Amino acid sequence: MVLTIFLALTFSFLLIRLLPGDPAERYYGDPRLPIEIKTEIKAAFGLDKPVYMQYFIFLGNAVKGDLGISYTYRRSVVGVVMERMPWTLLLTTVPTVLSMVLGLKIGTYIAFNRLKFFDRFMRSVAFALNSVPTFWLALLMVMGFAFYLPIFPLQGMIDPLAVTMPERFFSVLRHAALPWITIFMVTLPSFAVHVRNLTINILGEDFIITAKAKGLKKAQIRKKHVLRNALGPLFSILTLRVAGLVGGSVLIETIFSWRGMGLLVLEASRGSDYPLLQATVLITIILVIVANFVADILQAVFDPRVRYS
Amino acid sequence: MKRRGPLKELWNSTEGRFSLVVISGLVILAIFAGWIAPYDPYDITQRTFPLQPPSTRHLLGTDGFGIDVLSQIIYGARVSLTIGVLVGVGVAAIGGFIGALAATYGGISDTLSMRTVDFIMVLPGLPIMIMIMTTIGSSFWVMVMIFIMFGWAGTARVTRAIVLVEKSRGYVDAARCAGASKMYVLMKHLLPATYSILFVTAAFAAGGAILAEAGLAFLGFGDPKLVSWGKMLNFARTYNAMILGAWWWIIFPGVAVFLASFSIMMMGIALEKTFNPRLRERDR
Numbered sequence: 299m300v301l302t303i304f305l306a307l308t309f310s311f312l313l314i315r316l317l318p319g320d321p322a323e324r325y326y327g328d329p330r331l332p333i334e335i336k337t338e339i340k341a342a343f344g345l346d347k348p349v350y351m352q353y354f355i356f357l358g359n360a361v362k363g364d365l366g367i368s369y370t371y372r373r374s375v376v377g378v379v380m381e382r383m384p385w386t387l388l389l390t391t392v393p394t395v396l397s398m399v400l401g402l403k404i405g406t407y408i409a410f411n412r413l414k415f416f417d418r419f420m421r422s423v424a425f426a427l428n429s430v431p432t433f434w435l436a437l438l439m440v441m442g443f444a445f446y447l448p449i450f451p452l453q454g455m456i457d458p459l460a461v462t463m464p465e466r467f468f469s470v471l472r473h474a475a476l477p478w479i480t481i482f483m484v485t486l487p488s489f490a491v492h493v494r495n496l497t498i499n500i501l502g503e504d505f506i507i508t509a510k511a512k513g514l515k516k517a518q519i520r521k522k523h524v525l526r527n528a529l530g531p532l533f534s535i536l537t538l539r540v541a542g543l544v545g546g547s548v549l550i551e552t553i554f555s556w557r558g559m560g561l562l563v564l565e566a567s568r569g570s571d572y573p574l575l576q577a578t579v580l581i582t583i584i585l586v587i588v589a590n591f592v593a594d595i596l597q598a599v600f601d602p603r604v605r606y607s
Numbered sequence: 608m609k610r611r612g613p614l615k616e617l618w619n620s621t622e623g624r625f626s627l628v629v630i631s632g633l634v635i636l637a638i639f640a641g642w643i644a645p646y647d648p649y650d651i652t653q654r655t656f657p658l659q660p661p662s663t664r665h666l667l668g669t670d671g672f673g674i675d676v677l678s679q680i681i682y683g684a685r686v687s688l689t690i691g692v693l694v695g696v697g698v699a700a701i702g703g704f705i706g707a708l709a710a711t712y713g714g715i716s717d718t719l720s721m722r723t724v725d726f727i728m729v730l731p732g733l734p735i736m737i738m739i740m741t742t743i744g745s746s747f748w749v750m751v752m753i754f755i756m757f758g759w760a761g762t763a764r765v766t767r768a769i770v771l772v773e774k775s776r777g778y779v780d781a782a783r784c785a786g787a788s789k790m791y792v793l794m795k796h797l798l799p800a801t802y803s804i805l806f807v808t809a810a811f812a813a814g815g816a817i818l819a820e821a822g823l824a825f826l827g828f829g830d831p832k833l834v835s836w837g838k839m840l841n842f843a844r845t846y847n848a849m850i851l852g853a854w855w856w857i858i859f860p861g862v863a864v865f866l867a868s869f870s871i872m873m874m875g876i877a878l879e880k881t882f883n884p885r886l887r888e889r890d891r
Contacts, residue, residue, distance in 0.1 A: 302726055313742050425876070429814055429868035431821050434840065434861035441849050441857065541731035548733050549822055553844075563734045564826060567741040575741060579734045586729050 299591045304357075306583045310576050311356050315349065365580065366573035370566075375577035379562065382578075385455065386546035386558030389474060393482035394543060397489050398536075404486075405493020406520060412498065420494075424487035433549035436480045440553060443476060450476040453555035477554045481547070492535055496528045503527075530601045533593060540589040545582035616881045623877035629870035637684040644678035648834050658853050668855040670839065671846040676855060679834050680863045686835040687817045687867050690751060695813030695871075697755040699805040702762025707801060709763070710770035711793045720763065727760040733822065740828045747830040750823065754816045762808045766801050773800045803882035810875030814868040821864045836860040 340346045344355050359365070368375045408417040444452045451457070451473050460469040500506065501524065509519050546560035555561070559578060566575035617623035636643055645666075646653045654673035661668045667676040709717040736753050743749060773779065774797065782792050823829060824837025825844070839860040843849075848856040 310738075313739065425872070426869065429818065429865055429872050431818050431825075431861060431864050431868075433822055433825055434857075434864065437840070437844070437849075437857055437861070441854065445849055538729060541729055545731035545734050548737065548826065552826065560734070563737050567737050568827075570741070572742070575738050579731070579738045582731045582734060586731065590729055 299587055302587050303584055306580060306587070307357060307360055308353075310580055311353055314572050314576055315352075360580075365577040368566075368574040369571045370569045370574065371571075375574045376581070378574060379559070379578050379581050382557065382559050382562050383544070385556065386551070386560065387543070388470075389477055389551070389556055389558055390481065390543045390546060392474070393478045394485060394539065397482050397486040401486055401489035402493055402525075402532075404490040406497050406524065408490065409494040409497035409501065410516070410520070412494070417494070420487055421491055424491040427484055427487055430484075432480070432484055432547070433553055435484065436477070436550055436553045439476055439480050453553075455556055473554075473556075477550055477556060481550065489535075493528065493532065496531050497524055500524050500527045530597060530603075533597055533600075537590050537593040541582065541586045544585045544589075545579075617874075617877055620877050620880060622873045622880070626870045626874035626877060629866060630874065633684050633688060633867055633870070636681050637688050640682045640685060644675075644681040646675040646678040648674050648679045648682050658851060658856075660853075661855055667859045668853070670842065670856050671848065671851070671853070672842075676839070676859055679839055680836065680859060682834045683836040683839065683860070683863065684867070686747070686830070686833050687820060687864070690747075690754070690820045691813035691817045691867070691871060693751045694754045694758060694816035695809035697751070698758040698762050698812040699809035701755060702759035702808070703766045703798070703801055703805045705759065706763035706766030707770045707793055707798055710767040710774060711789055711797060717767075721767070724760040724764050727757060728764075730757070732757050732819075736819075736823065737826070737828065740823070745823075745828040745830065747833065750820060750828075750830070754819055758812045758815070762805070762812065765804060765808060769801050769804055770797045773797055803878075807875050807879045807882070810871055810878060814872040814875070817864065817868045817871070836864045 337346070344352060347355070363376060365375050367373065368378055371378050404420065408414075408420055411417060440452060444450045453473075455470060455473050456466060457469040457473075460466045506519065506523055509523050514522075544559070545563075546556075546558045548560035548563055550556070551558050551560035552564060559582065563575065563578050565571070566578060614627075617627060641647070653675075655665075655669060655675075657669060657671050657673040659665055659669040659673075665675050665677065667680065669675055670679070705720055709720040736757070739753060740749060779792060779796060782796060787795070820829070820835065821837035821840070824835050825841045827841055829835050829838045829841070837860075840857065843853070843856045843860070848854075
């Protein structure tokens with residue numbers, strides 16, 4: 299885990315240093331600045347030192363949780379990123395958890411009733427949604443349910459006129475509703491189909507036949523034998539989603555003007571704010587690596603088979 | 608069952624027929640865009656009044672700059688299809704080769720490549736792509752490279768699993784006993800066994816690449832010199848097409864992206880079914 303984080307840090311350092319031009323030039327922007335101030339700024343950022351020294355300083359600072367100063371915000375990038383993170387988590391976790399809970403139910407249901415109408419319907423929807431550009435779907439949702447039928451606000455996270463606590467709370471809910479629905483719509487069918495395929499694979503195993511032969515009821519088989527065995531693989535699907543949970547969806551956040559991590563990446567890119575861009579991506583990657591590490595441990599705790607292989 | 612030519616077999620399934628028709632239609636549009644498109648979107652002199660709704664002169668209306676939407680969609684097929692084909696082929700070639708190599712040789716090369724695959728699969732793709740494109744610039748070829756860089760991992764994993772199964776078959780042992788080198792067995796026996804699955808993953812990678820290109824172009828990272836579907840949607844958003852009531856500017860490019868990606872992925876499904884008939888019983 300430490301090694302991968304180290305590699306990610308090195309890679310992003312190299313990527314930023316590959317840029318043509320002087321990073322200090324980009325910081326002060328105006329080339330007419332007196333030369334003394336230029337050298338002063340360079341010294342302050344350690345840019346007068348050779349590149350390998352800069353690399354070690356960068357690593358040392360990163361360990362201490364310092365990834366530099368944003369050009370646009372003029373303060374610590376880690377602070378800026380941490381302010382955005384809760385908003386992204388609010389946007390992503392709610393529909394993801396919902397679609398997982400519901401997807402588990404629907405997935406096992408269509409697995410037990412496979413090739414019936416609902417099963418075919420769910421799979422066709424999931425497959426078609428695979429090729430619908432999510433951002434376009436979000437645009438259509440905004441056009442339909444915020445513009446032509448003004449049920450939800452067009453964009454943003456909160457009404458600036460909302461002052462009191464409950465007012466602010468409901469305003470955020472109203473603004474989050476449409477992105478939530480969009481994310482939920484996209485994730486639910488694919489998750490349900492995942493669960494379905496897993497369940498069908500498990501239903502073909504010998505121990506299910508044994509369970510049936512013992513005379514167990516369907517509900518008991520579903521709970522004790524199928525679900526328990528599906529948890530492991532489902533867990534690994536979840537770890538693939540962590541990047542999306544923490545990093546947010548750049549596209550969805552752009553369309554709804556939701557000022558989270560994804561939009562931050564885009565803002566930093568448009569403003570050529572390299573430290574901020576680097577920090578946002580790096581923090582997402584580091585959190586993903588840590589989450590995967592934790593997931594591996596948890597999986598070994600829950601599933602004894604993982605420990606022995 | 609008697610096996611016929613692969614194209615004929617594809618044509619016999621509904622999915623296959625649908626995807627063949629749509630894809631060949633799109634390919635014809637892309638190649639002969641100059642003759643088929645009513646206007647040339649690259650030609651400034653052919654612009655007319657902006658934001659005209661669909662009419663007989665402009666079948667899908669005009670956008671905010673007075674450019675015919677239908678012509679832009681026809682020309683945009685070029686970008687999407689080329690990216691799809693290049694990425695599909697690249698992903699299948701690189702992923703397939705690395706996966707097969709890892710499975711045949713095993714040991715440290717196996718662990719190393721599979722750790723890399725695991726790592727790439729969990730990375731936040733879009734933010735990293737944006738970071739790379741901000742630093743080294745956005746062009747058509749950069750986009751292709753990045754998509755392949757992120758796409759090969761899944762294919763490598765699938766190929767490795769297949770080669771591992773194939774490796775334990777008797778004929779591989781026989782070849783080894785006859786004195787064939789590992790490399791010879793890999794090229795002659797193991798890689799051909801993966802071809803069918805490589806076609807399928809290439810189709811899915813191509814569909815995914817078309818979507819990803821649309822997404823990046825929508826965010827403003829498209830090749831600045833080319834007309835593409837994602838870029839049309841980008842302009843539609845930045846010039847407030849929705850507020851101006853220009854629904855045709857938003858809906859049609861998206862439909863084009865969907866159709867292209869959907870038909871290619873459908874092709875993947877159809878291929879999977881013809882290559883692996885046992886799947887048919889399970890998921891009809």
